[in-house]
Amino acid sequence: MDETAKLPQYKLFIKPIDLKELKRDIWIDEPIPAQARIDGKRLEIDVSYRGSHIRDFPKKSYQVTFYKPKIFMGSHQVHLNAEYKDPSMIRNKLSFDFFSEIGVLAPRSRHVFLTLNGQAEGVYLEIESVDEYFLRRRNLPPGSIYYAVDGDANFSLMSDLEKNTKKSLKLGYETKWKDSRNAEYHLQEFIYKINTIPPREFENEIPKYVNVDRYLRWVAGIIFTSNYDGFVHNYSLYRNGETGLFEVIPWDYDATWGRDVNGKLMEADYVPIKGFNTLTARLLSVDRFRQQYRQLLEDIMNYQFTHDFIMPRAEKLLQQIRPFVRQDPYKSSAIEQFDKELKVITQYIEGRRNYLMSKFHKLD
Template sequence: MSYQIPSYFLIIEEDELNRLRKNLNSDDTVPSKLKVEKITYDIKIAYRGAYTRKFRKRSYTINFKDEEKFYGARKIHLNAEYRDPSLIRNKLSLDFFQDLGVLSPDSQHINLYRNRDLKGVYLQLESVDDLFLARRNLPSGPIYYGINNDANFSFTRDEKPKESLMSGYLQAYGKPSDDDYLHKLITTINTTPESKFLDAVSQQLDMDKYLNWLIGAICTMNNDGFTHNYALYRNSETGLFEKLPWDYDATWGRKVSGGIMEHTYVPIEGKKGNHLLYLLFKLSEFRKLYKKKLEETLETKFTIKYMEPKVLSLHQSVRPHLLLDPYKNRKIEIFDHEPDIIFQFIKDRRNYLQRKLMDF
């Protein structure tokens, strides 16, 4: 079963487009219009990403006027997925997290036209903000993005003190006073003795949902996701933080560069740079919880049987559009082989994790 890929039409004046190109590393927006299903929206658009801005096919952030919310959103992201030969890994990952019970952005592939010229297949990503919460009937609460490796839940990075507790975090929604909650969480992580650690952290972090996130990160093997490429949301009713995935294209056996990533690259205990994770795995009680949940996932959801229809549906839906993508159409032979690479990764990664669990 496949899913539909709509077409979006970006209408932008040449002068505004040149402004974007001349300020490649800037997040400043320029005005333009976006036509979707016969409705034309006034928007402001900017490039997004870090090193990806230098690629021929670039990614965008699109802002809508509040009074013209786009299907209940004021902001969306259009990712070029330029280095992923399959173009489906990011969506496959985010959907997998949703299956595990983790708050995760919705996504869909689209065809993007710019001034009538086809620019290819993009992945539209939902923005994690207050409207993200409203669409899910969730209580309001602050949201932070972990934007670099300073977002490691530690007082230090590479054994050097960080400039502040907020280093590495960008508040996407909330009030300045909400920073106190994140300060408290990081302080608790770094000052609580081991005998009281799990109880103290569990009073500020939804541990069950954190475990779900961890299982997703371990299975999909996103190396960057342990110290950035995530969002934090504090549920104002429970008073607990939840961790959400973000930018998961380097997964399912592919590196950020697009090359093959060995299935053992990320250890079963995750990336050591995540100080919270490092401290949790020192606790036998946490290790037991983790082992039980990971074993269950390896038997149910992280299997070829479970993932195959999802992979093939996405792959088959994207293929006819990729043939027309001016940046990717010459890579069709590689694209056609991608499901096999993903399935082999699942098989190898699953076997590796099961072996490690025997001595866990």
């Protein structure tokens, strides 16, 4: 019996001439046509490489756009992440699931086994796209969605990249979906208000623009998973069309749970308890919001960020994909390291809990 039948299978078929075009320049975003067999269904799709620095890795990540039918399992587009630098291949999913558990909007994901023209490409993480269909699947009000694409998505008037005043308040963002012609205005107004509301008015005014509880939960999620880039990158913004309030959705969380972006071991104190970026700093300068944040951290440490809560979930994911990691041409030689990752995650949780408890006084 084919072992890969135990994981959902993605079978991609690309004409040789189209595959040659895809490989010709890995930095071109133009998709090429392909066919796919997913969960037993035959589909017409478009495929392109995805990511920035990850395109240089031997194992490529892909963006899949459904063409016929246009919608498949409620999605028009999904991402297939190679998880190449994560020795466990579960950190992204473990993080997204954790965010969902603590009350943050987060993408759904699942591990799949990918073949390309009959050749094994290995274990991938299928991640739903954050777009209008993301909102529909959750019965959320329509709203604009913006992707944070670089360090200028820092909620500041100052450029993180140029080290001077931003030339545009839209810097750092790409608009993924507009629910109105005023979508870009709303984004710019949000960034402007974050930076210009006077301190004495901030506590009462900022809740008119951002869902403070959801935002603080997102900050807490970054703090517990230790995604260093999470505060100025690796997220999407959703502006709820009914409330007019912004929420943040996490993205790209493979460099977490004790491993950094290069896959190296991360110290437990790598990300400070107060995090960073302009909006976080301004919120935590308000007594009420800082105490709200502290209470959130304490509650999550009591219930979700514990060995007993996280480790059974991590172990289940590792056991599920292990037979297929052995069949992954890019990962099979690193199976010994894969088998050590449960201990790495365990030690990270213990070290991170100790660090956070030692820093709670900073939130008094």
